[in-house]
Amino acid sequence: QMPFAPSGYTFYRNVMDYGATGDGSTDDTAAINRAISDGNRCGENCGSTSVLGALVYFPPGTYLISTPIVQYYYTQFVGDPNDRPVIKGSANFSGIALIDTDPYIPGGDGSEWYINQNQFYRQIRNFVLDMTAMNFTNYDAGQEYVPTGIHWQVAQATSMQNIYFDMPESTSEAATTAVGIFMENGSGGFLSDLEFYGGNIGFRAGTQQYTARNLKFTSCLTGVSMIWDWGFTWKNVEFDAVWVAFDCTSVGSEDSQGTGSIAVVDSTFYSVPYAITLRNGGPYPDIILDNLLVQDSASIVLISGGDTLFEGSSGSIYIESWAYGRRYTSLDGSGTETYGLLDIAPQKPDSLLDGDGDYFTKSRPQYESYSASEFIVATANGVSNDATGDQTDAINTLLSDNVGSPIFFPAGIYMVKSTVFVPVGSIIVGEGWSQIMGTGEYFEDELNPQVMVRVGYEGDAGIIQISDMLFTVKGPTAGAVLMEWNVHESTQGSAGMWDSHFRVGGANGTDLQMSDCPKSTDSVNKDCMAASMLLHLTPSSSGYFENVWAWVADHDLDVEISSSATDTSATQLNIYVARGVLIESQGPTWFYGCASEHSILYQYQLYNAQDIYLGHIQTETPYFQDTPAADAPYTIGTFESDPTFEDCTSDSNCEKAWALQVLNSENVFIYSAGFYSFFESYSEACIDDATCQERLVETSYTQGLWMYNLFTIGATEMVYPAGGVIPPTYQGDNKNGYSTDISAWLVLSEQGGDIGSSGNEEEDGSGIVYIDPIVFGEPSPTVQCYDPCTMVLPTSTMSNSSTITYAPFTTTIIVG
Incomplete structure (x- = not known):
């Protein structure tokens, strides 16, 4: 209902x-x-x-x-x-x-x-x-x-x-x-398990970002005709007897954006004369080709009416890793615009791969072999879906009594006032995104976070399957952790969640609508503090996640908008959620076609994580920041890995939600990531000069980070490697149409485990310190930093000679 x-x-x-x-x-x-x-x-x-x-x-x-x-x-x-x-x-x-x-x-x-x-x-x-x-x-x-x-x-x-x-x-x-x-x-989205036979064009595609998996094109004149995009991940795609597989010659959208980037992964081309064609004269997309088999092809990458960038063959060509566009591979932070095979191919752990050497995938189960009588129906077993009461005990009893059987939650809202526990062996099937909604004083204390849905206990391993569910709250619920995922797979992909989402606010019955939490850049309404965290993968966990959207509402879904409207500015609202998705999993863990938007501290954080696949992922920074900035209204430090923003200067636009933090982690593989910061206190005036936010991605003490097709909007620095050794990667060096694109950021692919910051400057050192020109106007200035550090003096012309004196220090000089 x-x-x-x-x-x-x-x-x-x-x-x-x-x-x-x-x-x-x-x-x-x-x-x-x-x-x-x-x-x-x-x-x-x-x-x-x-x-x-x-x-x-x-x-x-x-x-x-x-x-x-x-x-x-x-x-x-x-x-x-x-x-x-x-x-x-x-x-x-x-x-x-x-x-x-x-x-x-x-x-x-x-x-x-x-x-x-x-x-x-x-x-x-x-x-x-x-x-x-x-x-x-x-x-x-x-x-x-x-x-x-x-x-x-x-x-x-x-x-x-x-x-x-x-x-x-x-x-x-x-x-x-x-x-x-x-x-x-x-702007999306996910699709899988599609077959196209015949026709002029199989898929004519124009969108901000998207993920497609397990598609087959047979006897189409053109398999995929790209109209425009910022990024698109194509995984396990097969082309057979297709004249052109990817036609990237069009320019579309109101900003005359062409194809910004495509990542083609674990795919095959049979009897395809022209695998990828590009627009003569540009704009040219960033391209990643990873683990491809091409047979009987005249050209693999061709500028239409121009040069062939990647020759084909009448035989078979195996492509391990090839890229077109800007790439970063060295610690000096320099990037180059080029194309060709990448010198550094991704070193993929076996745990992330299937038996054919492709990244593992698992389609959403549909339980087609089950009869209707084999499903346990929640509403026929004492559980109410009418958004009333407290269904926690009834749901917990239902789950514990029916481990191993598929449990069907009919459409509706299941109100809970304490923790729902999902035991190993559970199979949960929703209908039209059946809602588990947390509410009540149990979830109200932001300093004492409580889990709404706990999936397994620490150390558990086995089968968990969740599909077609939605996890939400009725505010105020500042201490709610919507889901804590503890279970580890027992066989590859045995623990997973498909087509299930997190939504906080912006919907009827949440007490977090526009009338409750209107758009504002003034003081925070405490009743609109709605969650401590959306999804937490604990260190003992692993999981397979496909088409999972973690959304803190930026607008109200239930306020009518005229069809002539071009945006939702008339229905915007302020909902405050501290953290998006925290991944501490040691793997293997996969995220396909997922997004996390509008949390205050970060959208995705990988902390002490290992063996993680992400592609495609997408984020947005809260529209109201920096009023308040990221240090309000939640208390930083409730979780060990919370960002502190201590290195942000007072006049910077730095204290905003991270799109992605990769901290103390290894073997992280990202195939397309769209990170957007469109607003500065609800104003879009910052977009054109990319000053909505200073930084989007942070790395620290991380090695084995393979990041392909990163595209950003509105931020000055695309990637900020902490520690002061590696310079930031700047938007200004990588502009490509409306978005800012990098085809491969591999600086930390084979090094970097010792480069980072603990957040304690005295312990880490000050890194690079830029001295303010004010020193030349002071009579006896003192400049100091914590070792190791590099001081950069400003350029200045002085009226007479000056002597700079350093305190004695011990060092080593190596000659020869």
Whole structure:
């Protein structure tokens, strides 16, 4: 149920209950759209909702449609995984795509129903999309379209899985025009286990950042046509008999951004004449090719109409590590713009790899071999999902009594007032992101943090599977740790979480909405201090995490926004969460297609961690910082590894949330990371000159850090290596279109374990100290620092000669 929806509202809808036949000949368009829209749901001029969710089920069959099926906000389309339903476009089909997630408004000058970067909470899985009977062109409201499977313009907490796109091939009479997925904008997201057959373009992709895993393209003219991006990770992608695999020749988006970066990992190209084509004259993307097999290719990387940057072969070429773009490899901090094989290939631990030497992956389990009677239903066993009472004891009893059986939590809100314990062997399956919501005085003390959901105890190993859940709070809950993950895998990938998210504030029933916590740069409302931490992976843990979004709300999902709006500034709010994702795991741990946004101290922190894969990850700094700055309102030091910001100067913009800290860690592999700081106390005036924030990434005493395709916005320093030995990596040296890009930052890949800072200057030394020119105006200035340090005097012209005197010290001179 949806507890805050109007009376009689239906969450689960079977399209056949609304008149769809699935017989392959009856036009089922109207019946399916009735099933989707029933209940006055969130469509045009709504913006978003946390209240009116729906799961729309399609039984096996062939559903003939003649206009698009429109997926409303907060909707899941689910087919039978054992017998996927077919959505078939008719010969007289008109419209943008079989499934449309963000309709264009006729006469709206490009306006759509939803703001593309805020298109959250969507899912499509288990379908066949058949475009073979459709005309090669169609017209709707004066606009020409080609056969397209899905118009997918979405953001975080979205996914597609297990979909086959069936498109016609070219004939001697006509070239095929069909497109599998059309995604011209957005910010997300994750998709996996998709197959594209035939067609002109398999996937036409434009978005800020995205992760795609386990895709197969067969007999497409172009596999992937990139419109624009800041970063895109392509993992386990296979191209077979495709003319061009990645076409990166387009320029799109309102800022004329081309392809900013792509990382292609653990992928294969068979009979692909042109694997990657680039725009002649630029802009050129940063490219990472990691563990690729290419067979029968004329060119692997080619400037269209220009030079070949990476020659192909009629035989087989194995690519261990190749890059195009800016790369950093030495301690002197210098970067170079170049392309070619990387001298340093990633040294991957076996624990992170599968039997074929690829990074391990595991698709979201769908339990298709289970019968309905094998699921234990929470609401049939004394657990309430109506956002009332305290369900902690009932949930704990349910979990402990049914270890090894899949436990189904129907859609709804399960209120808890103390810790839920998830024992090893638990299988938890939600529906439409079933919510565990913590509330009450148990979670209120920020100096005494309490765990809301504890997954295993320290030292536990075995199976844990969590999917389709959402973890949240009803404030004030300043001491809540939403999840503590202790369990370690017993076999590779046995402990994991898929399509599950953390959300704090911005939703009905949380007491953390715009009316409670309005946008402000004044004093902090203590009732809006909502969590101590979102997710904590403890030292004994390991885990597999796929499509997990940890979001501190920057706007209210339940305040309506006109379809003409271009942003959510009218619904912004101030929610305060101290920490995002803390990873202390010794591995192996994988994060695929994950994000963490708007926590105060950091979004991701790796502390004493080892054997960690991250790709793609994305962050945003809180919009209200630095009013207050990161030292408020939470007490720093509650957790041992909290950043102190002690080296920030009073006039800097340094005391803001870290996007990523990698501290005392080793064997960390990052494939695409988008770190953004868009605001300075809600003003975007700082973006153009990248002064919204001084630093985004910090490293300290870390070795084996392999960071590929790092792209940032709004920060002066992309990477700040603590310790004063390695200079920062600056935005100004790496600008590439709207974003700032580095293809490979490998400075600490084989060294650096002894370079860092403990936060104690007396113990670490002062590093590089820049002397203020004021010394030349003082009669007898004293300048001092803690050893080891390097003093850099300012340049100055003095009126007469001066003598600088040093106190005696002992040193060693080596000659010869």
